[in-house]
Amino acid sequence: MTEHPTLRRNPDVSWRTIEGQSVLVFNREGEVQVLNEIGTYVWEHLEEGAEALARNISEKYEVEFGEARRDVAEFLQDLRRSGALLEG
């Protein structure tokens, strides 16, 4: 699995967690993305890195570690594609 130590939140994306859901607002485009519970966990704990996120999610939500790792990697890739996360 590839770690994502250089991923960071895009400063042009405003975000806030409300009632357990993180909502991302892409300021320039006006787009809005609402994350589910696990997505919110990943978003709020990005700094821990993908491996630790997968491990924690595996324990917290009782899912198989390999599955959690794949899901985290895919989700981070989605966030990068949408512009919510930047490299570097």
Place this chain on the structure above:
Amino acid sequence: MDRYPDGDHFQPVAPPEGAGGFTVAVGGLSVGFEGVPSAVLEACRDHYRPFLSDAAPQVTFRLGPGWEGYLDLPPDGYLRLEERPLGPGRLLVSHTFAARWSGASGELRSASLENFETLKAGIENTLRWVVADLALESEGFVLHASGLVRDGRAYLFFGHSGAGKSTVASLSPDCLLLSDDLVLLLRKKGAWMAATTPFAGTLPQTHKQAGLYPLAALYRLVQAPEDFVRPLSLAEAAGRVLSCCPFVTDPPARQDRLFPLVEACCRAVPVRALHFTKSRTFWALAAPEANP
């Protein structure tokens, strides 16, 4: 090529002979403009007539002649507005005007002081800029929305350009119009209120009356083949509303203050998505309790 003025561009200048001024008040937030040439002063006052105020303005802008152009017009013809720090204050710049604002005073430079339409673009956008900021200081915010008063309560239909804000307003001739473009929301003694604004979309707004009305509901406009209402989670509601607040991009400090206010508003009043067919039948869904 884009040209950005520096502080020297805003050195105060003597007003032309016969120049005057006026103050516009929006929901109690007031902005004055001085040094308006006599040739366009009455046209300016007419444009803002329902909102003219004799009160001392919170911020006063002095007008002066500017460059022929600042920012280039983009190919799509859309208005470009850019904001950035400038000295102790901030700069707002567009195609034909530039404004510097710091504290209770500002300077506005226009490509033409004698041409009403050109000058109005500068005054109008400066006013929008300042009111948006003053609103934040007063526990409020401005929202790209069509605001309509029905049975004494304000219903706001928000969305980006082309969402149908002016359409909703044009389909509601029996409602009092707050604006078909930009509405001011203020929290007054814990209750959210919506204010009439002089900010116009595409509808003529000659019959506006300045006022403040209790907020009944917020609807995000979605054009659809049939009319229905969809509830929004609080997170989505706050995100959707925030995305329709102007001047949302910078500075970040403003954003940090705005999001909690938007959330508070969304907690206090219903926020839903209104899928509508551009027909008047939407009112039966938006305000079923209101009189037809």
